[in-house]
Amino acid sequence: MYIALEGIDTAGKSTQISNISEYYPDAIITKEPGATKIGKEIREMVLSARAKSKKAEFLLFLADRAEHIKEVIEPNISKMIISDRSAVSGVAYALVQGEIDKKDLIGLNNFATNGIYPEKVFLLKLTKKELEFRLSQKELDGIELRGSQYLLNIQDALIEATELLNLELVEIDATKSREEITKEILDNIKY
Numbered sequence: 001m002y003i004a005l006e007g008i009d010t011a012g013k014s015t016q017i018s019n020i021s022e023y024y025p026d027a028i029i030t031k032e033p034g035a036t037k038i039g040k041e042i043r044e045m046v047l048s049a050r051a052k053s054k055k056a057e058f059l060l061f062l063a064d065r066a067e068h069i070k071e072v073i074e075p076n077i078s079k080m081i082i083s084d085r086s087a088v089s090g091v092a093y094a095l096v097q098g099e100i101d102k103k104d105l106i107g108l109n110n111f112a113t114n115g116i117y118p119e120k121v122f123l124l125k126l127t128k129k130e131l132e133f134r135l136s137q138k139e140l141d142g143i144e145l146r147g148s149q150y151l152l153n154i155q156d157a158l159i160e161a162t163e164l165l166n167l168e169l170v171e172i173d174a175t176k177s178r179e180e181i182t183k184e185i186l187d188n189i190k191y
């Protein structure tokens, strides 16, 4: 089973992946961007926000995704795969940019993924207050420097992206305790 954790920066994705992996010691733990050798180079390029063209940025994420699907997801598809982000992020960030039409966003992602998508998408949803608190506690990367309203728009777009990709969405209140959230996710995976 391939599942993805989604949510804006600081929503708690890595915290939950680390918790869930204790219950699934044989699971493949992975992430987008940057899980493969080429992906690590792409990740460095995109996170430093050097691309002047939003389309170039989108295509870099897409290249990372194509490599990730081929090298990590496809060979392990019969195992439990837990991914920090997925195509859902790719579509959501691009929806907010607004430069690529929806039909192309989905078509290009189908091309990169060979139509392989997470079976369930867990969305960790933050409030503005909690997001601003968590951002104030960390050093920000290029994308996070775009601010809290930008990230809240992304959060809405993550829901729209899941719908556009026709994937199963499980929304989770990310302001709950770490333990409560882990339990909610584990209960849902089993079900």
Ligand SMILES: Nc1ncnc2c1ncn2[C@@H]1O[C@H](COP(=O)(O)OP(=O)(O)O)[C@@H](O)[C@H]1O
Residues within 6 Å of the ligand: 007, 008, 009, 010, 011, 012, 013, 014, 015, 016, 134, 137, 174, 175, 176, 177, 178, 179, 181
């Ligand atoms: N449920 C939670 N309640 C309070 N703080 C949390 C919770 N989950 C994560 N955090 C804290 O929020 C910050 C961001 O969490 P992290 O897991 O790195 O998020 P992400 O991977 O989504 O960017 C970390 O300092 C983490 O300890």
Ligand SMILES: Cc1cn([C@H]2C[C@H](O)[C@@H](COP(=O)(O)OP(=O)(O)O)O2)c(=O)[nH]c1=O
Residues within 6 Å of the ligand: 007, 008, 009, 010, 013, 014, 032, 033, 047, 061, 062, 085, 086, 089, 090, 091, 093, 143, 144
């Ligand atoms: C997968 C993906 C991520 N992103 C963004 C979301 C994040 O800001 C960044 C990935 O950074 P990362 O540090 O992995 O995320 P987080 O801070 O939540 O742990 O790239 C896109 O813009 N498009 C994409 O297709």
